[in-house]
Amino acid sequence: MxxxxxxxxxxxxxxxxxxxxxxxxxxxxxxxxxxxxxxxxxxxxxxxxxxxxxxxxxxxxxxxxxxxxxxxxxxxxxxxxxxxxxxxxxxxxxxxxxxxxxxxxxxxxxxxxxxxxxxxxxxxxxxxxxxxxxxxxxxxxxxxxxxxxxxxxxxxxxxxxxxxxxxxxxxxxxxxxxxxxxxxxxxxxxxxxxxxxxxxxxxxxRKDDVAAVARAVERRTHPGDGVLFMPSRRREWLLSYPEVRARLDDLALARPPGPSRTLQGTERDASAIRRALLSSDRVVALMDPAGQPLDPYAREEVKRRVLATRFQECERVRLHGAQVVVYVRRGAGPCR
Structure with missing residues (x-):
């Protein structure tokens, strides 16, 4: 003025x-x-x-x-x-x-x-x-x-x-x-x-409840289960809970945040993610709530495609701003 x-x-x-x-x-x-x-x-x-x-x-x-x-x-x-x-x-x-x-x-x-x-x-x-x-x-x-x-x-x-x-x-x-x-x-x-x-x-x-996500994952996973973040930026949900993340096998992760000098780490290419998924019997996917835009990248597309065609959904927990979905590979036994 x-x-x-x-x-x-x-x-x-x-x-x-x-x-x-x-x-x-x-x-x-x-x-x-x-x-x-x-x-x-x-x-x-x-x-x-x-x-x-x-x-x-x-x-x-x-x-x-x-x-x-x-x-x-x-x-x-x-x-x-x-x-x-x-x-x-x-x-x-x-x-x-x-x-x-x-x-x-x-x-x-x-x-x-x-x-x-x-x-x-x-x-x-x-x-x-x-x-x-x-x-x-x-x-x-x-x-x-x-x-x-x-x-x-x-x-x-x-x-x-x-x-x-x-x-x-x-x-x-x-x-x-x-x-x-x-x-x-x-x-x-x-x-x-x-x-x-x-x-x-x-x-x-907030747009999501990170503490609720971590509790849901902890209650529904066993040591060695695979974990998948869909999309990859949702890895932030477990970054504050290293004890929960440490018990799981991050199937898509190539390099963690420290060595990669990134906030959330870097992911493998689409073919490597597919191989890691198919080698796992039980996978817990941390996903956006229904209705959110789907990332069009090859890494995200292969996650969705392999889960839809080679795995069966066992449980879906809807939380504030997030979903935790448990999958079991077809032919690997019943949901547990």
Whole structure:
């Protein structure tokens, strides 16, 4: 806003540098450019300000291109597990946007100084990055709410201004009435925030329950059983439970994390995975829940194909964000 108010070059230079640095730290931060462009349009900014914003934005995009090119080549491996935004995600985004709009209208109607300018900054920042990424994810699923979490600043700004206005208004009340108002406000804040605070600390707040997966595997495996991670990134479920992992034969693993200098280790090629599977009588597969996209890689395809054609399913345990499935090779005896 200082760059917009004064249109001084040093402010626009600092703006471009900070946004460029932020975008290198997290590429989707570049979507804030769209929000700022909407703010300029809404504010009917001078041509000089628009021109300097465009120059700074172009420099940010050009500077980000090398990283974007590399990331595009890795996108399928890094983001291939994502599905398209759910109806719940769209409703949540719409609800937050509506709430921010109501707060902004309240501030404008009360005549708060700076409320129109705050509105022109907050609403585009809340709506544009999320909206763009969710819309793009209808074609190429790249949306995760935390990727554009910075957009929540667009809700925090009017919420903070509304709280400041309420605090100022309460000073006009008598002492007892002011004390009652403060108590009611505190009770309301606890009633709203406490359930969220408790929920975010529960296993249900995560996309999976790693502890439950480890317990299910421990109860259903015998020493020497084969274990298969489908897809391979689900190896992370047992990385925190080495005592459980040590009793199992990781059929697809070529090199563990340490020697391979990777987070989860490296896997064998598809033919080696097939041979390892066929040499095992009992396999426990750790899988994504039903309905998740299937990785199209040869290693993952051979896991699915061999289990479907050469093994029989004995037990399937559905957990939060995961499935543990026990297989026995056909002809190797009954399920046990």
């Amino acid at each position: 200082r760059a917009l108010a004064g249109s001084h070059r040093p402010w626009w230079t600092a703006y471009g540098f900070l946004l460029g640095l932020t975008s290198w730290l997290h590429e989707f931060a570049v979507l804030a450019l769209a929000a700022h462009g909407l703010t300029l349009w809404w504010s009917r900014a001078e041509r000089r300000s628009v021109r300097r914003w465009a120059i700074a934005g172009t420099a940010v995009v050009v500077g980000l291109l090398p990283l974007a090119v590399i990331s595009a080549g890795q996108a399928e491996a890094q983001l291939g597990w994502l599905g398209r935004p759910s109806a719940g995600a769209w409703l949540l985004a719409a609800g937050l946007s509506a709430g921010a709009f109501v707060l902004c209208r309240l501030l404008v109607r009360t005549g708060r100084p700076g409320a129109p300018a705050l509105t022109r900054v907050a609403l585009p920042l809340l709506i544009a990055p999320v909206g763009l990424l969710m819309t793009a994810s209808l074609v190429k699923p790249w949306y995760v709410d935390r990727y554009v979490l910075y957009g929540m600043t667009g809700l925090a700004l009017p919420a903070g201004a509304a709280l400041a206005w309420a605090a100022e208004e309460s000073r006009r009340l008598a002492t007892r009435a002011r004390l009652l108002a403060h108590c009611l406000a505190a009770a309301l804040a606890v009633a709203v925030l406490l359930p969220w605070s408790l929920q975010v600390r529960s296993p249900e707040s």
